[in-house]
Amino acid sequence: MSTPEKTASQEHYLSSRDREKNLLSEMIEAMDDIAKHQDKQAFIKLFSYYAPRLKSFLMRGGFPEQKAEELAQETLLVVWKRAKSFNPKKASPSTWIYTIARNKKIDYLRKHLRPEPNPEDLKHDDQTHPIDALQRKQESEEITKLMKDLPKEQAKLIKKAFYEDKSHQEIADETSIPLGTVKSRIRLALKKLKTNLNEEMMSLS
Amino acid sequence: MTKNARKSPTHQYQDILFEYAVGTLPSPLSLAVAAHLPYEPEAFQFVRKLEAVGGSLIDMEDGSVNIGECLLEQTLDMLERELEQDNQEVPTNSNDTLSLFGKGLSCFPSVLEQHITTLRKKAEWVKLSEKIEFMCLSESPEESTDIFMARLQPGASIPHHDHDFTEVTFVLEGAFSDENGNYKAGSLLVYDEENGHHPKACPEQGCLCLCVTSKPVSYEFFKDF
Numbered sequence: 001m002s003t004p005e006k007t008a009s010q011e012h013y014l015s016s017r018d019r020e021k022n023l024l025s026e027m028i029e030a031m032d033d034i035a036k037h038q039d040k041q042a043f044i045k046l047f048s049y050y051a052p053r054l055k056s057f058l059m060r061g062g063f064p065e066q067k068a069e070e071l072a073q074e075t076l077l078v079v080w081k082r083a084k085s086f087n088p089k090k091a092s093p094s095t096w097i098y099t100i101a102r103n104k105k106i107d108y109l110r111k112h113l114r115p116e117p118n119p120e121d122l123k124h125d126d127q128t129h130p131i132d133a134l135q136r137k138q139e140s141e142e143i144t145k146l147m148k149d150l151p152k153e154q155a156k157l158i159k160k161a162f163y164e165d166k167s168h169q170e171i172a173d174e175t176s177i178p179l180g181t182v183k184s185r186i187r188l189a190l191k192k193l194k195t196n197l198n199e200e201m202m203s204l205s
Numbered sequence: 206m207t208k209n210a211r212k213s214p215t216h217q218y219q220d221i222l223f224e225y226a227v228g229t230l231p232s233p234l235s236l237a238v239a240a241h242l243p244y245e246p247e248a249f250q251f252v253r254k255l256e257a258v259g260g261s262l263i264d265m266e267d268g269s270v271n272i273g274e275c276l277l278e279q280t281l282d283m284l285e286r287e288l289e290q291d292n293q294e295v296p297t298n299s300n301d302t303l304s305l306f307g308k309g310l311s312c313f314p315s316v317l318e319q320h321i322t323t324l325r326k327k328a329e330w331v332k333l334s335e336k337i338e339f340m341c342l343s344e345s346p347e348e349s350t351d352i353f354m355a356r357l358q359p360g361a362s363i364p365h366h367d368h369d370f371t372e373v374t375f376v377l378e379g380a381f382s383d384e385n386g387n388y389k390a391g392s393l394l395v396y397d398e399e400n401g402h403h404p405k406a407c408p409e410q411g412c413l414c415l416c417v418t419s420k421p422v423s424y425e426f427f428k429d430f
Contacts, residue, residue, distance in 0.1 A: 038288065040281065047277055053266035069273055073280050080284055091253070095260030102228040102259065110232055115239035118315045122243045123391065143261040161227045162262055168220065168229075183220060190223060193258065194251065 023049070024137050027093040035083035046093075047076055054101055060163040061105070071108060075101040092136050109165050146193055154189035157182060215385075217395035221373065222248055226255035233352045233417035236321070237375040237393060240314040240415065244391030317415065321352065333430040336361030336406075349421035355414045357381065357406035363430050367401035371419035379412035381405060 027049065033042035054072035059065065078100050079086075086096050103114040147155060160171055168186070172179040224230035225238040242249045318324060323342045330338045336358035343350040354377075357363070374394045381388055383402040388394060396402055397419075406412040 040284065043281075043284065044277065047280065049268065050263070051272050051276065052268050052270040053263050055272060056266040056270045057263050066273075069276055073276060073283075076280060077283055077287070081287060091257065092260055094263050095257045098259035098263050099256050101263070106228050113320065114228070115232075115236045115316050115320050117239045117242040117249075121314045121316070139257065140261050140264065143258055144265060147258065147261065158258075159262065161223070161229060162259055165229055167224065167231075183216070186223060187216060187219065190219065194254070 024092065024140075028088045031079075031083055031086050031088065031093055034080060035086065038080075043076075043080055046079065050076060050079075050097055054097070057101065057163065058105065062164060071101065071104050075104050078104070088136070089132075092140055094140070105165065143193075150189050150192060154185050154192075157185050158189050158193075161186065215395065217371075217397055217400070218248075218393070219251075221371075221393075221395050222251055223255065226252045227259070231419055234371065234373050234419060236317065236352070237373040237415060237417045239316045240375050241391065241393035243314065245393070248393075330356065333427055334361075337363065337430050339427060339430075343421070349423045351419075351421045352415075352417045355416055357404075357412045357414075359406060359411040360408045361411065362403065362405040365401060365403035366426075366429075367398070368396055368418075369398055370422065371395065371397040373417050375415040375417075377413045377415055379410035380407040381412040381414070382407070 027046065030039075030042040030046045033039035034046070051069075051072050054075055055065075055068045058068035058071050063071065075097065079097060082100075086093070103116070106114045147158070150158065157171065160166065161168075164171075166174065168182050169179060171177075172182045175182070177185075221230060221234065221238060225235055230238065242252060321342050323344065328340050328342060330340050333339050338356040340354040340356070341350045342352045342354060357379075372395075374388075374396070376388050376390050376392045376394075378390050380390065381404050383394075383404045385400075385402065
């Protein structure tokens with residue numbers, strides 16, 4: 001049985017949840033078109049979604065506007081070049097793009113290439129449970145919710161670590177929170193994230 | 206939750222994985238983590254999940270931020286140039302890598318070969334004592350080092366020591382043990398100012414380790430080994 005096509009007027013009534021789900025499928029499709037056909041229209045779609053977000057993400061880490069744009073651009077160029085190695089069953093486009101942006105940031109700040117494990121060296125089966133777009137959407141919703149549910153001070157430290165190039169020690173110095181407290185707050189937050197994420201993964205399999 | 210962790214991660218271990226995933230871990234320490242992850246599925250998944258958190262933070266960003274007017278156009282031009290010079294793969298020269306145990310290494314993660322340039326030059330083993338050797342892999346190893354290999358003959362032991370820095374040890378071959386457990390090839394150990402240790406090489410196989418430190422360590426540190 002086929003589901004009826006949504007008309008333009010129905011489109012208007014889509015819940016934001018559906019729009020987000022569509023967005024995710026669109027991004028996955030765009031990645032696929034780039035990988036298979038070096039499709040520039042698909043790249044433009046990806047660019048318009050990610051360029052502002054990456055810029056904004058990088059600026060939170062203290063990058064000046066122009067540098068943030070430059071790094072966002074470099075990130076998206078890598079996305080274009082390595083589109084073939086993206087596997088939607090293992091990660092969402094946002095997660096994959098996050099790792100590229102993170103590595104670009106490190107390469108720039110440290111003048112060092114970021115070491116990444118070589119997949120060919122893997123001594124264990126990659127246990128990432130392959131999931132489809134709908135489940136991927138549930139997963140990222142779940143993560144977003146978990147982050148929102150964290151106690152404020154824990155969430156703040158976790159985000160700070162993601163946005164800024166600051167070690168635990170530097171965060172402690174800057175916030176005048178003792179190093180031990182910084183570490184234990186992050187550990188507590190991780191424990192919560194980890195337990196919940198594990199349950200989340202279980203429920204998916 | 207079941208807690209039969211065959212290697213329950215210490216606080217320090219988890220801290221290191223977190224800093225690796227968010228990208229704040231100093232370079233040499235990241236190298237040891239990248240070498241270790243292929244051996245430890247749990248750690249591998251943990252890092253993946255943290256990266257998914259990073260992905261969701263990007264989704265949560267404001268999509269209406271202004272982007273320079275010409276940025277898209279400029280980027281498309283760059284893609285055009287990419288397409289023109291496509292498929293120019295850079296050849297990797299991996300055959301001049303040092304063979305450390307003579308018979309070659311059974312588990313030498315390629316990430317180490319890629320990133321430790323001194324491995325491709327002539328680095329030398331220095332005897333610290335009868336059963337302990339050391340090879341500095343830092344780029345400018347005049348007075349101190351932040352990355353080195355240690356080779357312990359079977360049964361060799363290193364005196365109990367503390368650090369005022371973080372030391373990450375990746376076991377390449379053989380095994381060793383200390384107060385906290387036994388570590389086989391592929392394991393990653395994290396020691397910092399909170400925990401000292403007294404490592405002993407496995408009596409049958411000895412052990413070969415890669416050690417990286419959060420700050421350069423003076424050679425004085427090794428004089429009692």
